[in-house]
Amino acid sequence: MTTRASSAQAGPGQPHETPPAPAQDWPGAEALRPSSEFLRLAQRESGVDIGACYGCKKCSNGCPLSFAMDLHPYQVVRLAQLGQVERLEKCRTIWVCASCQTCLTRCPNQVDLPRFMDWLKERLYKAGGSVEQARTLLFHRLFLAEVKTRGRVFEGSLMARYLIKSGGALGPEALANARLGLAMFKRGRLKLIPAGTKQRRWLKALFKA
Ligand code: SF4
Numbered sequence: 001m002t003t004r005a006s007s008a009q010a011g012p013g014q015p016h017e018t019p020p021a022p023a024q025d026w027p028g029a030e031a032l033r034p035s036s037e038f039l040r041l042a043q044r045e046s047g048v049d050i051g052a053c054y055g056c057k058k059c060s061n062g063c064p065l066s067f068a069m070d071l072h073p074y075q076v077v078r079l080a081q082l083g084q085v086e087r088l089e090k091c092r093t094i095w096v097c098a099s100c101q102t103c104l105t106r107c108p109n110q111v112d113l114p115r116f117m118d119w120l121k122e123r124l125y126k127a128g129g130s131v132e133q134a135r136t137l138l139f140h141r142l143f144l145a146e147v148k149t150r151g152r153v154f155e156g157s158l159m160a161r162y163l164i165k166s167g168g169a170l171g172p173e174a175l176a177n178a179r180l181g182l183a184m185f186k187r188g189r190l191k192l193i194p195a196g197t198k199q200r201r202w203l204k205a206l207f208k209a
């Protein structure tokens with residue numbers, strides 16, 4: 001006899017023969033259980049007052065990269081408020097965010113979302129967790145290596161190294177990037193000779209810190 005049939009036969013006030021499964025047994029229900037523990041930790045360690053967000057979505061409406069995100073920026077804050085750490089760790093949004101600060105400028109409560117996203121990335125990276133956007137992480141590493149070497153980024157070398165290491169050196173991605181590079185060069189936006197900084201000592205101290 002099915003549960004539905006048992007329920008139909010149970011009279012008013014009588015218990016069901018097979019009680020409904022408890023909420024925690026339903027797929028995904030665990031992930032929706034709110035917890036303020038993470039909110040407190042996140043605020044303390046990131047220094048961002050995410051509790052101040054009241055969900056007006058001004059951040060998301062102004063974000064130039066929301067088209068490439070799986071969660072809107074305001075959803076990142078909301079999930080953090082509800083303690084949904086796993087959802088945040090698996091999302092693409094924190095890796096897509098370019099730290100352009102537009103959301104912070106628009107936020108009526110000065111919720112520093114780029115800083116919060118950086119904290120989420122750093123936390124995940126330090127914990128050795130799997131990064132959904134492994135190629136973005138690779139790009140971050142190569143970008144920083146460029147800055148460490150010259151104090152500036154030389155796009156030609158950065159893209160060549162990125163394409164080789166990410167396995168896209170011979171595919172259509174390389175061709176698309178070559179076209180883009182040529183267009184940038186024609187507009188004077190891409191140099192052929194890398195520039196460097198004279199502030200070597202300062203740069204060294206910065207990376208040491
Ligand atoms: S703009 Fe600020 S307050 Fe509004 S949803 Fe975004 S983070 Fe929250």
Ligand code: SF4
Pocket residue numbers: 059062063064065066073096097098099100101102103104113114
């Ligand atoms: S800092 Fe990130 S989340 Fe904020 S507007 Fe820019 S790309 Fe979007």
